[in-house]
Amino acid sequence: MNSENMENTYGNGKYEAVIGLEVHAQMLTETKIFCGCSTTFGAEPNTQTCPVDIGLPGVLPVLNKKAVEFAIKTGLAMNCRINAYSRFARKNYFYPDLPKGYQISQYELPICEHGAIEIVVDGKVKSIGITRIHMEEDAGKNIHEGGGAYSFVDLNRAGVPLMEIVSEPDIRTPREAAEYMRKMRSILRYLGVCDGNMEQGSLRCDANISVRPVGQKEFGTKTELKNMNSFRFVEKALEYEIKRQVRVLEEGGKIIQETRLWDSAAGVTQSMRTKEEAHDYRYFPEPDLVPIVAEKEWIDNIKASLPELPDAKRERFVSQYGLPEYDADLLTSEKPIASWYEDAVKAGGQPKAVSNWMMGDLMRLLNEENRPIEECPMQPAQLAGMLRLIDNGTISGKIAKTVFEEMYRSGKDAETVVKEKGLVQISDEAAIEKAIDEVLARSQKEVERYKAGDEKLIGFFVGQVMKATKGRANPQLLNELLKKKLL
Amino acid sequence: MKLNELTISELRRLLDNREIRPRDILDDVYQRIDAVEDKVKSYITLTKEHAYKTAEAAEQLIVANKASLLTGIPLAVKDNMCTKGILTTCASKMLHNFIPPYESTVTKRMGEQHYLLVGKTNMDEFAMGSSTENSAYHTTKNPWNLGCVPGGSSGGSAAAVAADECIAALGSDTGGSIRQPASFCGVVGLKPTYGRVSRYGLVAFASSLDQIGPITKNVTDAAMVMNVIAGHDRLDSTSAPVDVPDYAAVLGKEIKGLRIGIPKEYFVEGMDNEVATAVRAAIQKLESLGATAVEVTLPHTAYAIATYYILATSEASSNLARYDGVKYGFRAEGKDLLEMYMKTRAQGFGAEVKRRIMLGTYALSSGYYEAYYKKGQQVRTLIKQDFENALKQVDVLVTPTSPSAAFSIGEKTTDPLQMYLSDIFTISINLAGVPGLSLPCGITSAGLPVGLQVIGKHFDEATIFRVAYAYEQSTDWHMRRPQL
Numbered sequence: 001m002n003s004e005n006m007e008n009t010y011g012n013g014k015y016e017a018v019i020g021l022e023v024h025a026q027m028l029t030e031t032k033i034f035c036g037c038s039t040t041f042g043a044e045p046n047t048q049t050c051p052v053d054i055g056l057p058g059v060l061p062v063l064n065k066k067a068v069e070f071a072i073k074t075g076l077a078m079n080c081r082i083n084a085y086s087r088f089a090r091k092n093y094f095y096p097d098l099p100k101g102y103q104i105s106q107y108e109l110p111i112c113e114h115g116a117i118e119i120v121v122d123g124k125v126k127s128i129g130i131t132r133i134h135m136e137e138d139a140g141k142n143i144h145e146g147g148g149a150y151s152f153v154d155l156n157r158a159g160v161p162l163m164e165i166v167s168e169p170d171i172r173t174p175r176e177a178a179e180y181m182r183k184m185r186s187i188l189r190y191l192g193v194c195d196g197n198m199e200q201g202s203l204r205c206d207a208n209i210s211v212r213p214v215g216q217k218e219f220g221t222k223t224e225l226k227n228m229n230s231f232r233f234v235e236k237a238l239e240y241e242i243k244r245q246v247r248v249l250e251e252g253g254k255i256i257q258e259t260r261l262w263d264s265a266a267g268v269t270q271s272m273r274t275k276e277e278a279h280d281y282r283y284f285p286e287p288d289l290v291p292i293v294a295e296k297e298w299i300d301n302i303k304a305s306l307p308e309l310p311d312a313k314r315e316r317f318v319s320q321y322g323l324p325e326y327d328a329d330l331l332t333s334e335k336p337i338a339s340w341y342e343d344a345v346k347a348g349g350q351p352k353a354v355s356n357w358m359m360g361d362l363m364r365l366l367n368e369e370n371r372p373i374e375e376c377p378m379q380p381a382q383l384a385g386m387l388r389l390i391d392n393g394t395i396s397g398k399i400a401k402t403v404f405e406e407m408y409r410s411g412k413d414a415e416t417v418v419k420e421k422g423l424v425q426i427s428d429e430a431a432i433e434k435a436i437d438e439v440l441a442r443s444q445k446e447v448e449r450y451k452a453g454d455e456k457l458i459g460f461f462v463g464q465v466m467k468a469t470k471g472r473a474n475p476q477l478l479n480e481l482l483k484k485k486l487l
Numbered sequence: 488m489k490l491n492e493l494t495i496s497e498l499r500r501l502l503d504n505r506e507i508r509p510r511d512i513l514d515d516v517y518q519r520i521d522a523v524e525d526k527v528k529s530y531i532t533l534t535k536e537h538a539y540k541t542a543e544a545a546e547q548l549i550v551a552n553k554a555s556l557l558t559g560i561p562l563a564v565k566d567n568m569c570t571k572g573i574l575t576t577c578a579s580k581m582l583h584n585f586i587p588p589y590e591s592t593v594t595k596r597m598g599e600q601h602y603l604l605v606g607k608t609n610m611d612e613f614a615m616g617s618s619t620e621n622s623a624y625h626t627t628k629n630p631w632n633l634g635c636v637p638g639g640s641s642g643g644s645a646a647a648v649a650a651d652e653c654i655a656a657l658g659s660d661t662g663g664s665i666r667q668p669a670s671f672c673g674v675v676g677l678k679p680t681y682g683r684v685s686r687y688g689l690v691a692f693a694s695s696l697d698q699i700g701p702i703t704k705n706v707t708d709a710a711m712v713m714n715v716i717a718g719h720d721r722l723d724s725t726s727a728p729v730d731v732p733d734y735a736a737v738l739g740k741e742i743k744g745l746r747i748g749i750p751k752e753y754f755v756e757g758m759d760n761e762v763a764t765a766v767r768a769a770i771q772k773l774e775s776l777g778a779t780a781v782e783v784t785l786p787h788t789a790y791a792i793a794t795y796y797i798l799a800t801s802e803a804s805s806n807l808a809r810y811d812g813v814k815y816g817f818r819a820e821g822k823d824l825l826e827m828y829m830k831t832r833a834q835g836f837g838a839e840v841k842r843r844i845m846l847g848t849y850a851l852s853s854g855y856y857e858a859y860y861k862k863g864q865q866v867r868t869l870i871k872q873d874f875e876n877a878l879k880q881v882d883v884l885v886t887p888t889s890p891s892a893a894f895s896i897g898e899k900t901t902d903p904l905q906m907y908l909s910d911i912f913t914i915s916i917n918l919a920g921v922p923g924l925s926l927p928c929g930i931t932s933a934g935l936p937v938g939l940q941v942i943g944k945h946f947d948e949a950t951i952f953r954v955a956y957a958y959e960q961s962t963d964w965h966m967r968r969p970q971l
Contacts, residue, residue, distance in 0.1 A: 056815070
């Protein structure tokens with residue numbers, strides 16, 4: 001066994017995990033999937049409803065064509081086959097937030113099948129199969145607070161279009177699962193079909209997970225994990241569940257097929273219902289809707305409208321800008337970040353320098369304020385402008401940090417910031433020499449020690465001169481002159 | 488003659504000639520209701536005030552020469568079609584207080600013409616039944632014999648038309664629920680092609696089988712109502728974007744040379760002799776009018792009832808899941824959610840509805856789905872092909888509507904299978920999705936009407952009307968009225 005596999009095993013190398021993810025993505029259509037109600041988030045309870053989505057007697061669903069288009073878009077982006085003929089089915093179960101007593105979903109004939117997406121873990125690319133993508137309607141929400149013995153039901157969300165994206169059991173580690181979710185979110189956001197917000201629940205993830213002895217072909221008994229509402233929780237919950245399953249097996253026990261909930265506060269998964277208690281959904285074809293026929297011309301048009309996707313963009317960033325995979329991967333994870341990058345390069349910024357500034361200072365500042373890059377006060381061309389000032393020696397790389405922060409806060413050009421704050425680099429030999437002389441004059445002891453061989457003290461002299469010039473001395477020049485003087 | 492005894496076409500002429508006003512018809516209709524409703528019990532809700540108010544608007548339209556086919560005509564509507572602001576119960580305790588905030592497409596289209604809604608008619612609960620005895624409110628009586636059922640499930644609509652308690656009515660037909668009561672009550676009833684009339688606002692029983700259609704005193708009126716309610720509706724994805732011809736225009740065209748198929752499977756042992764005789768005589772009459780009768784075969788007929796009761800109940804089990812006490816309608820209190828669900832559904836639904844929900848739930852359950860629902864769908868395809876094949880050879884099929892005339896109240900309530908068999912000649916037509924019309928073709932020695940069923944090709948209601956009209960004009964069965 002090679003070392004790579006060792007990393008993906010558990011229980012002292014005896015077990016490996018088999019994970020498949022079911023992702024629910026709320027589509028960003030303006031109206032619901034089977035009626036004309038708005039899908040806007042956060043309205044007063046039951047104000048975005050009509051007879052159709054609250055399931056009054058006698059009403060009928062009418063399919064939102066945009067939702068189908070979004071599903072096809074997603075299928076194409078995930079390399080799926082788009083089924084020319086697909087249809088809706090009813091999934092029957094009783095729950096107060098499900099007004100009709102059934103959810104309109106797809107079962108036997110989903111809109112997309114047999115796709116794959118690529119993830120990068122530790123610099124290695126791995127393909128994760130997509131079993132199917134299907135469309136369905138979301139349910140409402142039960143509210144248990146404030147009603148005493150009663151609960152309330154809010155049906156604003158009922159009928160919001162969802163895609164369920166089911167992966168093959170190709171995932172072997174929690175890391176891969178988290179990377180898969182990140183890639184999923186990235187693709188969905190590139191396409192503009194889902195905002196990918198896991199905290200608000202517009203992107204949700206359930207996992208099927210089992211462990212098996214390394215080398216065994218058959219899958220072990222699986223559990224289903226729910227309630228993992230962040231990438232971090234996906235990873236932690238799976239990590240916990242793998243260890244739990246290994247422990248059960250090691251102790252001679254059996255895994256029970258069940259649904260378990262991730263409790264993020266306690267950091268554990270807990271049993272919700274067992275297979276015996278599982279629903280029989282009694283799926284059958286939805287008779288109120290006609291089958292969906294996806295004409296080739298329609299699919300071709302959608303295909304032609306697809307944007308450049310994260311993987312293609314990443315590869316292009318590597319080849320076109322000479323960036324390392326790592327940089328390219330990060331910069332292409334979000335379309336606005338990638339655009340910002342390219343705009344800065346187009347404005348004359350050196351590709352690797354732009355990448356460094358973005359991945360370092362810019363991301364740090366944005367993250368501190370939880371601000372999306374679209375709302376960044378500094379414009380890409382302004383970063384390129386600052387890089388020019390470094391190149392032509394107007395400011396040092398060190399000063400640039402200060403300049404950058406000020407540009408970020410104020411949205412002003414680098415030249416303006418440098419002028420206003422008096423940050424122009426001192427490259428005048430005479431001026432620097434004068435500063436050096438002053439420092440050396442008042443540091444006799446240090447000079448003697450330096451000359452006696454304590455060469456580390458060069459840093460002390462540089463620091464003193466920088467302090468005297470408020471950091472504006474050209475560092476290269478300073479070094480040269482200082483060494484000359486100390487000879 | 489009282490105005491309530493006239494037909495739509497007769498009243499249309501009188502109204503447009505300003506010989507009468509809409510409210511004059513209403514006066515006679517409600518007078519009649521006052522006189523006979525206690526005996527017949529056609530209605531669940533009467534909408535008199537609403538009707539008189541609409542009559543004023545209708546009168547203004549007529550005076551302004553802006554009248555349409557149904558302007559000012561008093562019609563009844565089965566209580567499973569949603570009427571905005573008007574109680575719509577489906578004859579169920581479950582919806583005893585349900586007032587829809589929206590209008591069904593059919594009543595909306597009629598409403599745009601200012602028809603006058605007389606009331607909402609009684610039916611078998613959720614349209615499940617063949618006698619109207621399954622109403623949670625009361626049993627409707629057959630106007631020809633008050634000891635007999637009016638048929639069902641649109642028994643209230645058929646009885647109201649036969650008893651002149653309205654001029655015409657709307658019914659719905661899932662397995663014969665328009666045609667069988669029309670036959671039992673001696674009136675005309677059409678189940679249109681599946682997809683011809685919008686189901687929006689029709690409280691669903693079995694979505695892939697339900698169709699709304701007219702119940703009228705004669706063929707002309709049925710054609711007139713269809714001219715108003717038929718046609719594609721954006722709100723019903725299963726309504727077909729197929730052009731609707733002017734049905735009135737085909738009436739009176741001769742039927743010489745038309746080929747009429749007689750399915751041999753529909754003339755079987757056990758069929759009531761008088762019914763068989765009446766239908767055979769009707770076929771001869773059609774031949775005498777120049778049509779050619781040909782024997783055809785519908786080989787899968789024997790499987791129709793079983794197929795129907797698997798598919799219809801499967802869909803019903805799902806369609807009726809929404810009645811859970813959470814949002815509207817009847818709710819029984821329970822100590823927790825599950826008990827509230829169970830008590831609500833145990834108390835809110837009647838026995839037949841519960842029987843069908845259980846049958847359908849069973850047929851869809853994992854482990855049984857393949858053997859029942861899926862098999863049922865496959866047989867349904869075969870039945871549909873039977874009709875397509877037969878209708879390639881002929882223009883229409885002619886059969887009895889029901890194997891017997893109206894039966895006695897209580898006669899079949901203890902034997903569901905016997906009750907189901909009364910739809911044996913109508914059920915296949917719903918499975919195939921083709922249109923079928925029942926019209927009077929005789930009276931038994933007991934004084935009960937017999938119905939003739941004319942079945943057409945998909946979306947070819949026109950040929951059915953043509954044949955039915957030709958037959959009607961050469962007989963006087965449609966002129967017979969019950970004595971009440």
